[in-house]
Amino acid sequence: MAKPGYADQGFWVRLVFMAIYWAVLNISLSVFGIALIILTIIRFGSQFEPTSLSGFVASLSNFISQTLSFVCFQTEEKPYPFQPWPNTK
Template structure:
């Protein structure tokens, strides 16, 4: 083994990270079960009343942010430890929606060119019938 490998194997921070990886992998699994339960509850509430629970929407947003933090830690994208070592994340700000937004739908170019093709075919078939009459 090289000196770098020996140093990394003997490093306390490497083994501490392993303990946190195991703990956060377990919490990620628990969080996915909680997310599934929230999904079912929100669906049933929306089914019977027409709208979901606002408190669960807020918690669901912060749970999604927590899952993101856990995945970042587990995949070595971040050194910051999520909850319970770090603080519970806030729900990310939702983009502002305006009630008077206008949506314009344009016709795709392919459809426009396909509409022109039958018109040219009609002309050619008309020309063929004119030639056959002669």
């Protein structure tokens, strides 16, 4: 007979990582929102293309996606810092 999930030590370790990534996700979403507002204001007010800020917003978006996949049990791979920071494509 198979043990339930909570009897597995790996489940508890994952639960701790999920709680940590949940907090990181909330901070990341706040930073993403602020950076997106700044990017919108810059692009609205001028013809200047802030490529470094655009790249950061895109890579942060990829990080948020990876974190959500981990927290929602879609993948077992932990996002950054256990993987390289996601690049923009």
